[in-house]
Amino acid sequence: MLPIVSITLFLPLLGAALLMAPKDASPRTAHAAGIITSGLTLTGAVWMWARGVADAGFSQVEEFAWIPSIGVAYRVGVDGISLPLVLMTAILFFVAFVFSARIGERARSYVALALLLETASIGTFVALDAILFYVFFEVSLVSMYFMIAGWGYEGRQRAALMFFLYTLLGSLPLLLAILGLYLGSDPNTFDMRELVADPPLSGLAATLALIAMLVTFFVKIPVFPLHTWLPAAHVEAPTAGSVILAGVMLKFGTYGLIRFALQMTPDAFEQLAVAVLAFGVFSALYGAFAALAQTDLKRLVAYTSVNHMGYVVVGVAVAAAATGAEVRALALDGAVLQMVSHGVVTGALFLLVGMIQDRAHTREMDEFGGLLKVAPALGWSFVLAAFASLGLPGLAHFPAEFQIFLGTLRVYPVAVVVVLGIAVTAGLYLKAIQSAFLGEVPERWREMKDLNARELLSAAPLLALTVLIGVAPFLALDVIHRTTQALLP
Amino acid sequence: MSMGGGGMAAELALLAPEIAVLLTAVGALVFEMLRLPKVSLPFTVIGLLVAAALTVPLLGTETAVFGGTFRVDPLSQWAKLALLPTTALVTVLARTEVRDTDREGTVYSLLSFTALGALALAGAGDVMFLMLGVLLSSLGSFALVAYPRDDRATEAAMKFFVFGSVTGAVMTFGLTYWFGATGSTLLGEMERLEGAPLAAAFGLVAVVVGLGYKASLVPFHFWAPDAYDGAPVSVAAFLSVVPKVGAIFAIAQVVRDLPADTGWPPVVAALAALSMTYGNLAALVQENVVRLLAYSSIAQSGYFLLGVVAVGKSDLALPALVVFAAAYAAMNLGAFAIVALAGRTLGEFTGLGRGNPAAGAAMVVFLISLVGIPPLGGFVGKFLLFGAAMDAGLIWLAVVAILNSVLSLGVYLRIIVPMYRRPKGAAAPATLIGAVWTMALVATVGVGLAAQVLLGRLP
DSSP states (O other), X not given: OOOHHHHHHHHHHHHHHHXXXXXXXXXHHHHHHHHHHHHHHHHHHHHHHHHOOOSSSOEEEEEEEXXXXXXXXXXXXXXXXXXXXXXXXXXXXXXXXXXXXXXXXTHHHHHHHHHHHHHHHHHHHHBOBHHHHHHHHHHHHHHHHHHHHHXXXXXXXXXXXXXXXXXXXXXXXXXXXXXXXXXXXXXXXOBHHHHHHSOOOOHHHHHHHHHHHHHHHHHHTTOTTSOTHHHXXXXXXXXXXXXXXXXXXXXXXXXXXXXXXXXXXXXXXXXXXXXXXXXXXXXXXXXXXXXHTOOBHHHHHHHHHHHHHHHHHHHHHHHHHOOSHHHHHHHHHHHHHHHHHHHHHHHHHHHHHHHHHHHHSOOBGGGOOOHHHHOHHHHHHHHHHHHHHTTOTTSTHHHHHHHHXXXXXXXXXXXXXXXXXXXXHHHHHHHHHHHHHSSOOOGGGTTOOOOOHHHHHHHHHHHHHHHHHHHOTHHHHHHHHHHHTTSOO | OOOOOSOHHHHHHHTHHHHHHHHHHHHHHHHHHTTOHHHHHHHHHHHHHHHHHHHGGGTTOOEEETTTTEEESHHHHHHHHXXXXXXXXXXHHHHHHHTTSTTHHHHHHHHXXXXXXXXXXXXXXXXXXXXXXXXXXXXXXXXXXXXXXSHHXXXXXXXXXXXXXXXXXXXXXHHHHHHHXXXXXXXXXXXXXXXXXXXXXXXXXXXXXHHHHHTTXXXXXXXXXXXHHHSOHHHHHHHHHHHHHHHHHHHHHHHHHSOGGGSHHHHHHHHHHHHHHHHHHHHTTOSBHHHHHHHHHHHHHHHHHHHHHTTTTOTTHHHHHHHHHHHHHHHHHHHHHHHHHHOSBGGGGTTHHHHSHHHXXXXXXXXXXXXXXXXXHHHHHHHHHXXXXXXXXXXXXXXXXXXXHHXXXXXXXXXXXXXXXXXXXXXXXXXXXXXXXXXXXXHHHHHHHTHHHHHTTOO
């Protein structure tokens, strides 16, 4: 059978290598290479989706020996949790490449870095070997650092440095946890399937490993109080960088929370579930209130990410504490779908904010007004994405958040206060829409152009998906549920 | 420890690589005396590579020769396989700095002699071999540092020499206690120290001082930044890799036979934590890239000790030391080669990444490999070291090492960040240096992706 997972995984890397091979390449060639490569990768991801997943365990597994002396192997495959994330990743990278096609400065390096980042992102989701996972996890960090440092806005060096240090500090505890799992397993292995099927640690060792993993993933998600790198990185990152950072890379944290923390140290997680839940609830509320205080549109969207990812943490914590398989599956279905929805919706929002910034060179919402009149396509797109983000039924976030809250109600009724977050996000988006898109148009923006073909082509697929997931969530949930219904023994 | 089998001839066959290095060193000197430096360089490079090649058939042998005083075991074999190619590349790099000076060939000869001293350390099975190795590698190093004959180099060599003589004397003195207590100079007999705690402690201090100086461990590191800075860049690269790895492996050979109740594990662990932390903190404030890399190499010595402290307690200790040594040799040499290309101050790195993208990308690879970011060699090495320390029950040390990895990112980014600012001028092309960093790059990436090639040949 064709090793389609590996092909999808390494296509971007191959594209990057081919792009760097000739002595020179024009920006046009570079962007064409990026769009074609990510398009092919997307085709591969769709193919993987068509092959689907089995009812239990991992499907489409591809494996060969790498460092057999210490039990490290190249192992990739998907299940119902990772497959939707892979497809989402491929879509987001494709639209990001389409959107970036206007970058002229060192376009070749930019495209090559972004392609490297695409391989690292897909690799993080499909890796079935703990070391392989860690490799991709860290490579994504390096490429994102160079992307922010090389193509960001004014304060980029500082933001990039903070991002790199913060997340490296965050990710190294995971290495310790992985080593702990390895040393605890018998025979010693890094095979994630083995570690999931038979969690090797117990007692204090499991708790310590879990805490190390929580540190790593909380930084990545990010969860209050480890979120401080996020607004800085987003504000300075180039638009496509923000899309990938929020849309894809934050999911490394929540994906790891399920794959590593929940599946490899289930008993310890069950004991600490209340604490994790508390972090999730607080983080969701904090994100919402912090977003409410922002006047910079990009910072606003960045903080709503903290809010939305907080719901995912709540969902996972509820699943860990749930005793019934049905409730657990409900909460996890919600959590995984929330990751996909957030990727699509926030990706669209960052793109649209980027388009506004390209036109106006400012993101302060108070400086705008009546944009719906001068740029209706841009304006209505933003309104649609904002409504999705605040959880309007019929759009992507609703089915996800609904299931998370339903699960929470069954296990920790008190924690449903987190619903307050929805009211706050509704308020802040309405405020933003009112001040930037409604009302009188200030003189300086009367000539503002509406979306061009490139911008439309990059935003439209995400908006279409937002609606599609909202009205037909079962398209994704069927795949997700296959795995979540039998996730823990 | 088995006594070497067979007669003298069989023992000499086991020493073929060392003999080849010795002949190379002598040959290089002869060509220099014949005023043929042009022959001296290729002769040295080929000789060192032949010596490395002669090691390959010995892999898997685990014995000792000369009555157990010199060990032919994985540590000494892999020291040869890592250090001899490194020395060969250093000679090529040195050529760019010493070409057409009046004693060019002596540099190649001294590099070979010093490498031989490092190999004697890495295989030491007897305290006399420790002494011999320290002396042989030190004498060559002093002369190499002083080679430029300017004020800076002379001062550096003088500091280096004074420090070396004092620590050497302390080592000699302390080791007499071990001899007195056990009646033997063989490391294999040191288990008898069990009943003599005071003598054991004296000897331990002596070894730590003598070898700690060679490996530039804190607090015996003071000479390193000055010596590296005063010496030619190629010599700094050499000192930061070859004698250091030899000394680290020698410490591993010593503690292998030392009873744990002599208190060596906490001592080594403390040295590890100190070296890592101090090295990285001091590197954080350097403006001179050679000094920065000197402090960074002090920190890297600390990481090495995570493997040493696990010797005898974890099966990961030996693989960790070997893989990290190979990775460290490649990435550190590579970083110094780029310094030879770009210049010694941070300012001279401005725009390197834009003016010379290939060399800039290579430097990024070397530096992030030093941080320990996958999938490069430094990552595999460090990850095995962390695993070894955890396996030995020293989780706190692994945590210290991890915090230091983050700190070290701050250090190396100080070089990376200016590299991508606007260039001041195009870097001059330098073919020989290019060859060196390319080889180092291949090895740095290769150790990461193909670690199995090394690990598969370890017991």
